[in-house]
Amino acid sequence: MLVHWLNVPAFRSPHRIDDGAAEYSGRWTADLGAWAVVLDRGVDHREVYREITAAGSIAVTHVMEIRRRDGLTFTPRDVDPVLDALHLGMSFALGRWVAPVLPVGFDRNGARVWEQWAARRCDPGAPGAPRWWFHQHEWEPAELLDLLVIRVDEPELRFTARFLMAGAVLSAAGGFCEQRIMTAVAALEHLTWTTLVKRGSISKSAYEKLEPTSERLARLLDAASIDGTLDSSACPNLAAFAHEQPAGERSGPRILHKVRNMIVHPTSDGHALYERFDGLVTEAWLLAHHYLVLLVLHDLGYRGSVQKILRPGGWEGDVEAVPWVS
Known part of the structure; x- marks a missing residue:
């Protein structure tokens, strides 16, 4: 699955990206329970983020790949709690709503077989807010998200995890x-x-x-x-x-x-x-x-x-x- 991210700032992403036209540092990876994610910052991130901040707008800043670590296939229902956890956890770390949107699923042959156009909450621009996470510690969101994916994946724990995360984001700004x-x-x-x-x-x-x-x-x-x-x-x-x-x-x-x-x-x-x-x-x-x-x-x-x-x-x-x- 590929998923687009809205309004995420640059943070330390030490792995290299080579898109054929340019090579730059901007890739962040993490293992989250049964899932492996790769988050790539856009090559034009600096200009896009400057425009987002100045205009109070919303734009795609990153693209993420999501796979199962064991290489098996999965359904949209399987990955939905992961998208929830990513949305809540990244927003909690940043102190404002950022969002994974427009996920697209591919089969083993690389053919597009599923996509979702539902909207998730995202704050326009880049409003300031108290932030407990220091953006140079790229390993800490991985720890947080790994713990959160487990919570959101458990029906008995899901409501409390969502309520607390949303409360923390909403109490940070707005x-x-x-x-x-x-x-x-x-x-x-x-x-x-x-x-x-x-x-x-x-x-x-x-x-x-x-x-x-x-x-x-x-x-x-x-x-x-x-x-x-x-x-x-x-x-x-x-x-x-x-x-x-x-x-x-x-x-x-x-x-x-x-x-x-x-x-x-x-x-x-x-x-x-x-x-x-x-x-x-x-x-x-x-x-x-x-x-x-x-x-x-x-x-x-x-x-x-x-x-x-x-x-x-x-x-x-x-x-x-x-x-x-x-």
């Missing part, structure tokens, strides 16, 4: 910060329920009795060795807001849920949200997205590195190991 907070917190709640009740040892009634409700999130952060304290250098407004709360209610999960509740159940004119602590809502969004990205990666079993979403300033490429393996 809409107002308040909307991003709602999306991220909904995905976090889905993950806490799935982890503690569906796959864990807590009953539904015990889960509902956990007070405060932020304790559910705190348990997942502890299990993943993710620091739940507020860093005043990264979140100065959240930290200042937390300082006004009782001593036992100043953790990151507690403050995130408090800000979320102030948005959903307002009891005042929003003075604290938008005036006394300038940037409070923006920092709450970044904190929610930070928690969601790390917990999704932990849930998948990812063991690579990440760029910190909350770091104030710094250089692209300042990566660190995920906390559960460091």
Whole structure:
């Protein structure tokens, strides 16, 4: 199968491509479960991507070949979960929707026997968004996608994998910060329920009795060795807001849920949200997205590195190991 990719930026793809007219570095390969994929960057990628960014448009930037690693034939239904996983995983890594489209299937003789014209979601242009993946680490999307293909291929796990990935992408960019907070917190709640009740040892009634409700999130952060304290250098407004709360209610999960509740159940004119602590809502969004990205990666079993979403300033490429393996 060949599939076209829309709006994917250039990232380290060390293998050489020779299309007869030119030879250049731009091929990325990965083994994803039972599947082998080869992603080629277009020879005119620089010009195409510049136009995409300037015009806020959509265009084909890459072409991917998908085969079974054992060389056997497959049906469109067999490969559909793989396309889903690729769509979700690449978008999650980039912090915005990119899309595999117009797949074309060939038989053993190279004859075209199938094609699909259905659309998948893709963001026009190249909007900026917090991105946990450093584009020079080309092996890390391979690890992520390998784990995700397994999840999406399992009917029992498919819905949760799709919901969490989509929530993480949507909370990274698009809409107002308040909307991003709602999306991220909904995905976090889905993950806490799935982890503690569906796959864990807590009953539904015990889960509902956990007070405060932020304790559910705190348990997942502890299990993943993710620091739940507020860093005043990264979140100065959240930290200042937390300082006004009782001593036992100043953790990151507690403050995130408090800000979320102030948005959903307002009891005042929003003075604290938008005036006394300038940037409070923006920092709450970044904190929610930070928690969601790390917990999704932990849930998948990812063991690579990440760029910190909350770091104030710094250089692209300042990566660190995920906390559960460091």
